[in-house]
Amino acid sequence: MRMVDIIERKRNGLELSAKELHEFITGYTKGEIPDYQASAFLMATYFNGMTEQEQANFTLEMLNSGDRVDLSEIPGIKVDKHSTGGMGDKTSIPLAPMIAALGIPISMISGRGLGHTGGILDKLEAIPGFKVELSEDQFIQQVKEIGVAIISTTGNIAPADKKLYALRDVTATVDSIPLIAGSIMSKKIASGTDALVLDVKTGSGAFMKEPKKAKELAQAMVAIGQNVGLRCMAVISDMDQPLGNTIGNSLEIEESIEILKGNGLRDITDLVLTLGSEMVVLARKATTLEEAREMLIETIVSQKALEKFGKMITSQGGDKRVLDNYSLLPQARYQIEIKAKSSGHVAQIKANELGIASMLLGGGRQNKEDQINYGVGLRLHKKVGDKVETGESLVTVYSDQLDITEVEQIILASIEIGAKKSPHPLIHEIIN
Numbered sequence: 001m002r003m004v005d006i007i008e009r010k011r012n013g014l015e016l017s018a019k020e021l022h023e024f025i026t027g028y029t030k031g032e033i034p035d036y037q038a039s040a041f042l043m044a045t046y047f048n049g050m051t052e053q054e055q056a057n058f059t060l061e062m063l064n065s066g067d068r069v070d071l072s073e074i075p076g077i078k079v080d081k082h083s084t085g086g087m088g089d090k091t092s093i094p095l096a097p098m099i100a101a102l103g104i105p106i107s108m109i110s111g112r113g114l115g116h117t118g119g120i121l122d123k124l125e126a127i128p129g130f131k132v133e134l135s136e137d138q139f140i141q142q143v144k145e146i147g148v149a150i151i152s153t154t155g156n157i158a159p160a161d162k163k164l165y166a167l168r169d170v171t172a173t174v175d176s177i178p179l180i181a182g183s184i185m186s187k188k189i190a191s192g193t194d195a196l197v198l199d200v201k202t203g204s205g206a207f208m209k210e211p212k213k214a215k216e217l218a219q220a221m222v223a224i225g226q227n228v229g230l231r232c233m234a235v236i237s238d239m240d241q242p243l244g245n246t247i248g249n250s251l252e253i254e255e256s257i258e259i260l261k262g263n264g265l266r267d268i269t270d271l272v273l274t275l276g277s278e279m280v281v282l283a284r285k286a287t288t289l290e291e292a293r294e295m296l297i298e299t300i301v302s303q304k305a306l307e308k309f310g311k312m313i314t315s316q317g318g319d320k321r322v323l324d325n326y327s328l329l330p331q332a333r334y335q336i337e338i339k340a341k342s343s344g345h346v347a348q349i350k351a352n353e354l355g356i357a358s359m360l361l362g363g364g365r366q367n368k369e370d371q372i373n374y375g376v377g378l379r380l381h382k383k384v385g386d387k388v389e390t391g392e393s394l395v396t397v398y399s400d401q402l403d404i405t406e407v408e409q410i411i412l413a414s415i416e417i418g419a420k421k422s423p424h425p426l427i428h429e430i431i432n
Contacts, residue, residue, distance in 0.1 A: 001019070003033050004037070010045060015054055018061075025065055029163060042179065049177070054178070055182060058182045059182045059185045062164070066158050067190070073144070074105050074140060075105075076283070078105050078107050079099060079193060079196070081275055082188055084184075084200050084208065087243065093256035094309070097148055097306070098300070099148070101305045103147065110151070123256075126250045126329055126374040130318035131318075132150070132151050139151050157187055177220050181220035181221045182224070196225060196230055197232075198232070199235050200235070201214070202428060203241075203351070205239040214236050222234050222432070233430070234431040235275055236428040237274075240349075240423070244265050244267065246380070248375075248376055248377015249363060250330050252377075254329065257322070259300075260303075261306060276292070330374035334399050334400070336399060336402070338394050340389065340394050341390065345388065346385060346415060348421070353413065376399055376400060377398050378411070379398070395415075
């Protein structure tokens with residue numbers, strides 16, 4: 001079967017067979033199909049999309065291009081959660097121990113941040129000694145013993161996706177919904193989980209800025225999951241402003257611990273409980289979302305989730321004393337207040353721009369090789385709809401430099417003060 005024939009069929013909007021997709025993925029992974037033909041395939045897919053069956057087959061072929069984690073020796077329904085990312089999104093950190101505290105095994109293979117987007121692994125590595133690189137055997141053993149582990153990719157998972165993602169990045173095909181869906185789902189299915197909750201962000205600070213596009217992506221991923229026998233659903237949540245009130249690794253660990261202590265801001269706490277309730281129902285530990293939510297709240301009230309997080313930290317080599325002593329986390333040298341220039345209400349917060357401000361402080365990577373400064377970041381004192389007086393602090397900047405002129409300019413330009421506006425609903429839609 002010639003690659004040119006596969007490209008032609010996709011260019012003409014025809015449905016590719018499982019065999020044709022196998023030929024493409026296998027050939028490209030082995031280096032037998034050149035980049036220029038793979039690029040043509042990606043562009044044809046960008047314009048013509050894929051059917052549900054094509055997406056399922058495409059995902060399975062990328063999945064089968066590498067290793068698959070076998071979690072069968074862990075009893076119970078293994079659950080996981082994936083977010084498409086956003087500013088201040090640290091939901092996995094408090095959510096994982098809450099789920100584990102209910103006796104549900106949670107095996108989470110997560111990623112790092114690049115640019116102004118934060119990665120869960122980077123946040124966890126702010127905890128002194130915390131190791132995210134475990135072998136597959138260590139990973140499985142930890143989930144068996146304490147019910148939870150969050151680690152970096154283990155083994156050779158979905159190498160076809162790694163090659164295709166790099167090519168998509170330079171061929172203007174990154175935002176193709178079937179290609180995004182296949183990329184995410186191939187890695188999640190390969191991680192060996194039984195049930196998956198997807199948090200698809202929409203808004204100015206999200207990859208999918210339009211709710212319609214976010215819904216299309218959520219539906220595509222849920223359809224893939226169902227086609228391969230994975231218990232799967234999606235929550236479309238708002239990212240028009242940062243989640244919670246912190247951006248930055250140490251700061252977000254501190255905020256995550258405060259959520260587990262019952263002191264989290266309403267928006268991020270509600271999202272954690274919404275995602276967690278869906279996970280509990282998928283794991284068949286509750287029959288209704290209301291029941292599941294109450295069970296999760298009880299893990300906070302009883303401090304069982306906080307205790308479980310401490311066990312995970314210790315098991316992965318970290319210092320669990322950070323639960324009660326935040327000064328053990330990396331600290332910035334200076335705290336600088338950015339004050340409002342006028343009175344009114346916060347009408348808009350440009351989440352992406354605040355992420356860039358944190359990155360410029362050293363809290364994110366501009367290149368994969370960059371070292372992260374875990375102590376720097378931003379603490380927001382106002383959210384959309386809040387009243388502000390002239391001279392009142394909008395943001396505390398945690399910095400190792402006193403001269404933060406560029407960062408201050410970005411922050412002030414990112415927070416619009418004007419007439420009172422209500423924030424968008426946190427949950428836009430549920431896709432089952």
